[in-house]
Amino acid sequence: MTTLARSRPITTAITQTLKTHPVILALIALFLLFSALYPERFLGPLNFSTILRQFVTLILFALGPSIVIVTGSLDLSYVGIYMLGSVLVWLLTPILGLVSIVVILHLEVATGFLIGVIQVKARIPSFILTLSLLVIYSGLTAYLAGGYPRSVKGYEFITATLIPNLPTAFLWSIPIIAAAVFIMKGTRIGTYLSAIGSNEEGARLAGINVDRYKILAFTLSGLFTGIGSIILFQHHGGSATVELNLNTMVWPLLAIVLGGTSLMGGSGGPQRTILGALTFTVVNRGLVLALLNPEAVQLLLGLLLIVSIVVSSRGLKGVTVT
Amino acid sequence: MKGEKMIAGRPLARGWLRSNTTTIGPILAAVAIIAVFQVINPDFLSYNGLITLVYAMSYFLIAACGLTFVIMTGSFDFSVVSVLKLAALLSVLYVDRLGLWVVPLALLVSVGFGFINGLFVAKFKVPSFMATLGVSVVVEGIALYLSKGFLHVINNETFRALATTFIAGLPSIFYWAMGIWILSTFIALVTPFGRRIYAVGGNPISAGLSGINVAWYRIYVFMLSGLFAGLAGVLYMANWGGGSMELGADAAIPLFASVVAGGTALTGGVGGPHRTLLGVIIITWIQAGMFMLAVGRDIQVVTFGLIALVMSIATIDWRRITIIK
Numbered sequence: 080m081t082t083l084a085r086s087r088p089i090t091t092a093i094t095q096t097l098k099t100h101p102v103i104l105a106l107i108a109l110f111l112l113f114s115a116l117y118p119e120r121f122l123g124p125l126n127f128s129t130i131l132r133q134f135v136t137l138i139l140f141a142l143g144p145s146i147v148i149v150t151g152s153l154d155l156s157y158v159g160i161y162m163l164g165s166v167l168v169w170l171l172t173p174i175l176g177l178v179s180i181v182v183i184l185h186l187e188v189a190t191g192f193l194i195g196v197i198q199v200k201a202r203i204p205s206f207i208l209t210l211s212l213l214v215i216y217s218g219l220t221a222y223l224a225g226g227y228p229r230s231v232k233g234y235e236f237i238t239a240t241l242i243p244n245l246p247t248a249f250l251w252s253i254p255i256i257a258a259a260v261f262i263m264k265g266t267r268i269g270t271y272l273s274a275i276g277s278n279e280e281g282a283r284l285a286g287i288n289v290d291r292y293k294i295l296a297f298t299l300s301g302l303f304t305g306i307g308s309i310i311l312f313q314h315h316g317g318s319a320t321v322e323l324n325l326n327t328m329v330w331p332l333l334a335i336v337l338g339g340t341s342l343m344g345g346s347g348g349p350q351r352t353i354l355g356a357l358t359f360t361v362v363n364r365g366l367v368l369a370l371l372n373p374e375a376v377q378l379l380l381g382l383l384l385i386v387s388i389v390v391s392s393r394g395l396k397g398v399t400v401t
Numbered sequence: 402m403k404g405e406k407m408i409a410g411r412p413l414a415r416g417w418l419r420s421n422t423t424t425i426g427p428i429l430a431a432v433a434i435i436a437v438f439q440v441i442n443p444d445f446l447s448y449n450g451l452i453t454l455v456y457a458m459s460y461f462l463i464a465a466c467g468l469t470f471v472i473m474t475g476s477f478d479f480s481v482v483s484v485l486k487l488a489a490l491l492s493v494l495y496v497d498r499l500g501l502w503v504v505p506l507a508l509l510v511s512v513g514f515g516f517i518n519g520l521f522v523a524k525f526k527v528p529s530f531m532a533t534l535g536v537s538v539v540v541e542g543i544a545l546y547l548s549k550g551f552l553h554v555i556n557n558e559t560f561r562a563l564a565t566t567f568i569a570g571l572p573s574i575f576y577w578a579m580g581i582w583i584l585s586t587f588i589a590l591v592t593p594f595g596r597r598i599y600a601v602g603g604n605p606i607s608a609g610l611s612g613i614n615v616a617w618y619r620i621y622v623f624m625l626s627g628l629f630a631g632l633a634g635v636l637y638m639a640n641w642g643g644g645s646m647e648l649g650a651d652a653a654i655p656l657f658a659s660v661v662a663g664g665t666a667l668t669g670g671v672g673g674p675h676r677t678l679l680g681v682i683i684i685t686w687i688q689a690g691m692f693m694l695a696v697g698r699d700i701q702v703v704t705f706g707l708i709a710l711v712m713s714i715a716t717i718d719w720r721r722i723t724i725i726k
Contacts, residue, residue, distance in 0.1 A: 203710075203714050211706045211707075215707060218701070219703055226697070325541060374549070377545060382539060389532075
């Protein structure tokens with residue numbers, strides 16, 4: 080292995096990357112396919128800018144949960160926290176002024192911490208815990224907003240255009256993604272979280288404070304969702320949505336699974352989610368540009384979700400499934 | 402049953418109370434809820450009030466019984482609401498062409514999706530929550546594709562009679578629901594099939610070692626859940642004669658809340674459809690009471706989320722030393 084790497088470093092590096100990230104091949108293939116099918120629609124600057132805009136939405140929602148999924152748990156609360164955070168901004172801006180955008184961050188970190196503590200202490204499955212919280216938060220959002228979407232003025236500076244045709248939210252997301260990848264790849268937090276995901280009992284016996292790191296994973300998820308939500312809040316036009324949509328909840332999960340993070344935990348993480356989010360966005364744009372009707376697009380994306388879930392859980396025989 | 406044996410040495414009354422908290426709790430809760438709403442609005446327990454409640458809880462009870470079987474095995478079925486919706490939509494779209502044959506068609510489709518769910522969970526080892534979430538996105542997609550997002554109304558009287566014929570002062574949908582509930586209870590408590598479902602939920606490994614085909618039993622419960630969801634959808638359509646089938650991601654929560662509020666634990670092996678009746682009464686009567694008090698849908702959603710959360714913590718089997726993800 081080492082000799083091979085010394086003699087032909089670049090080819091080996093490429094084959095290695097392709098082995099661990101097979102989705103790259105799919106991404107390239109899809110890109111070429113759509114470029115060949117309708118070059119004038121797909122290869123225009125407008126389409127690239129749309130792809131980037133959708134990619135940002137997806138990745139900023141998916142970064143946090145992909146940290147939690149590495150530990151084998153699931154965090155579905157992101158959309159709910161985003162909605163409640165936005166409506167709190169709408170409520171607080173007249174009182175506190177522009178500082179109130181920070182409330183999103185506080186809310187999300189606090190929620191993440193709370194989820195972690197409940198999950199660790201009360202030991203209930205994280206999907207039902209975070210799903211319940213998602214529903215509770217969306218209900219609170221609708222109540223606080225009075226049932227209507229509310230728009231807030233004054234935060235336009237967050238997404239003010241810096242470079243033409245390049246969404247500013249995308250520029251913002253680069254350091255955020257880098258920070259998430261650094262935490263998971265460059266610090267021992269990432270190593271410990273993967274260890275917990277692949278064998279929780281083993282990690283405990285190896286001396287890792289499993290409970291504390293699980294709480295940390297949920298808190299980090301809240302933190303990244305929080306930073307992301309501040310940007311997405313303005314990226315989506317500075318308004319607080321009140322409608323909880325199944326698709327908004329599911330597509331970030333699809334991006335995570337497509338990227339190759341196993342739902343069983345132990346492998347993957349934010350670095351793979353970038354690829355997953357990009358692939359998903361390209362597929363979505365490709366289908367939309369194919370001028371299919373929206374219902375058919377949703378159906379095809381749903382099938383893609385099932386296939387990728389099945390593929391990502393493949394080869395895990397002997398693992399207890401609940 | 403395990404609990405009763407362990408506490409046999411203690412004073413009888415205390416031991417009985419302790420071993421039956423999950424049974425007594427929901428009963429007390431149901432009585433308390435009825436009492437509170439009766440005090441607030443004296444019409445709550447009138448004939449008209451009760452009929453409204455019967456309408457609200459009947460289709461709900463059928464779907465909840467199906468979900469209970471899945472939760473008894475320690476899995477979760479997110480797709481119940483979507484399948485219910487699809488079955489309702491199929492019946493409204495094809496009843497004019499097929500007549501009552503639309504019922505078996507809708508049920509067959511529902512069982513089919515249940516089978517697919519089960520296949521993913523049991524054979525491909527996909528976590529049940531994610532598998533059923535994926536299937537429900539596809540089912541929603543099909544429903545959207547078929548309905549084109551329009552509101553559909555049914556005019557076929559024979560079809561509507563399935564749910565709206567009055568027998569002894571009660572609509573037939575009530576007898577359907579009771580029939581399904583009794584059937585589910587019978588399946589779970591009396592038949593070997595039901596006992597094996599408990600065994601799979603209690604400890605899948607030892608169930609497998611004692612000769613139960615665990616994978617197939619997982620598939621069976623998902624098929625059962627699909628079948629009941631489909632029946633609930635058909636009867637829902639027959640009962641209301643139409644309606645916007647707009648159900649969001651939060652629609653599964655009241656259903657789930659009613660199963661856990663009855664005392665069926667998410668960890669599996671405990672509870673059963675006989676308990677779900679109480680849970681459904683609690684949830685639908687809270688809902689009806691809140692409508693009566695003009696509490697908005699948003700606060701109802703928050704309430705059901707909280708009930709789901711608290712009850713899943715309360716019913717979880719602490720004696721199990723398992724790793725909960």
